[in-house]
Amino acid sequence: MGLLSDFFLATEAEVQSCSYEDIDTHFPVLQYKNLDPVVLLSLEGILLGTDLRPGTGGVNLSLARDFGQEGPWIYPVRPTLVAALSTLTSPRLEEVAAAWAKTEEFARASDPTSGLTELLQELSAFVRQTAAQGKRLYVKYVV
DSSP: OOOEEEEEEEOHHHHHHSOHHHHHHHSOEEEEESOOHHHHHHHHHHHHTSOOSTTSSOOOOOOSEEOOTTOOEEEEOOHHHHHHHHTOOTTHHHHHHHHHHTSGGGTTOSSHHHHHHHHHHHHHHHHHHHHHHTOEEEEEEEO
16 A cells, blocks of 8 residues: 655644544645655755755654654655745756656656656645645655
8 A cells, every 4th residue: 555645735733733634625635655754855855956865964854743653644844845846847847757766765666757747747836835825835644
C-alpha cells in the first residue's frame, strides 16, 4: 500500500483543532503516495541547488500534529519548498522532474519522470493558493 501523502491547505489553528478524518472533507487536498519527508527534501534540494537530505546539513523537520504511534502525522511543508514550487514553470518544471527522477528515492521506478512532471505541475499550482488564501501547506502521512 505504501505511505499515503495528502497535501492540504490550512491555518495552524485549523490543523490543531481538526480530527484527521476532517482533513479530506474540510480542506482542499492533493493525494499522492510515498512522498515522505526525505523525498520532499530531495525535491527541495534540486529546486534550491543544494543537498538537503538527512546527513547532509541537519535539516530540522517539525511535526505539526501527531495522532499517535500508528499515525497519521501532519508536517508543515517547509516555506522554502513552497516558495520554490510556487514559481516553478516550464521548461524548468521538466528539468526538475528529470533531476528528481534520477534520485535514489526513484531509482527503482521504471519511468518515474512521466508521473513526476504531472505531480510537479499539480503541486506547483496547488501551492500558489497558499498565499492567496492566507494558509500554509501541510502534508498528512498515513501508513
